[in-house]
Amino acid sequence: MATPRRTGRRPGNPGTREAILDAARAAFAERGFDASSIRSIAAAAGVDPALVHHYFGGKDQLFLAAMGAPLDPGELLPRVLAGDPDGVGERLVRTFLGVWDSPAGVAAVALLRSAVSNEWTARLLREFLVTQVLRRILQHLDVDPAELPLRGSLVASQLVGLALMRHVVRLEPVASAPAEALVAAVGPTVQRYLRGGLG
């Protein structure tokens, strides 16, 4: 069944994509990811929901585009979390540093700077961590769901802090250390936060 074009809804044009992203950022920051629907975002942007799906796919992908996320944790994390549970801390640090050290790292630095700059953008980063990262950990790793929020947010505190020191503040020697030296030093921390005792 074809979607009829209704009065007052904009057809696809160069400004439409940006209008959808603006509406998505506002919705995700103000109401959160779970309470935002593609239907309501489309309405706020004055376009048909089918056009949102056409441009972005599902709600996860729309969120990643709205955040300017350089990659999709939903593609990356399942591989990292699979395999030997005793090595998940090191694999997570290695993959995380690999993203930041890659060309995608420029976008990641911009994202972090933006997220820290005000309440509104900080909320987007929080929604991103909760819905795109922590939930994937729960899906792919044997973690007690009741403990996941604390474990996951401790991991986030260490990894985001590491990226901040390496790529934004550029504190030496963390700024220019070989990634594997940081994997060896920080891997056990992440391992304990995910699977060890928390005191």
Next chain:
Amino acid sequence: MATPRRTGRRPGNPGTREAILDAARAAFAERGFDASSIRSIAAAAGVDPALVHHYFGGKDQLFLAAMGAPLDPGELLPRVLAGDPDGVGERLVRTFLGVWDSPAGVAAVALLRSAVSNEWTARLLREFLVTQVLRRILQHLDVDPAELPLRGSLVASQLVGLALMRHVVRLEPVASAPAEALVAAVGPTVQRYLRGGLG
């Protein structure tokens, strides 16, 4: 011997303090803390060096004022680093969280937001960590000087990341957890970074 007031140097007035702070921020960010002198900062601000000493005391205090630092690590850290070496990780996390959870935390959040926003302010935070925090650790804790930079920057990555998640991104449950729960969870990380094996 009285310092003669020379031509072209401004006397103390309400704008003088701010002019000194501006000159100090520029000097510390551009040349670094060690290469900046009170004499050169005074010259850049167009005032007599004695006036800088009069307003701010020494170079450390001028730097803290220029940063907008809510307190002086030189007063806080010696107490934290003294005492049982096995408990230094927990004491450091407890003291750090205490500052951020106190009224001074508002200034700390502003400082962190500012530091992350651009290269110039990030350099000030880096100088602050190196000269005001890491050097104190070396002075008061039995750490191999060759290992101090890596150990100290790992501690900074964890503690600043924790403050970011608790007070800026407000990721739950780290955002509202009792400080002691975070001391128990993060203390062993900081302890290992300061005194344990780094892999």
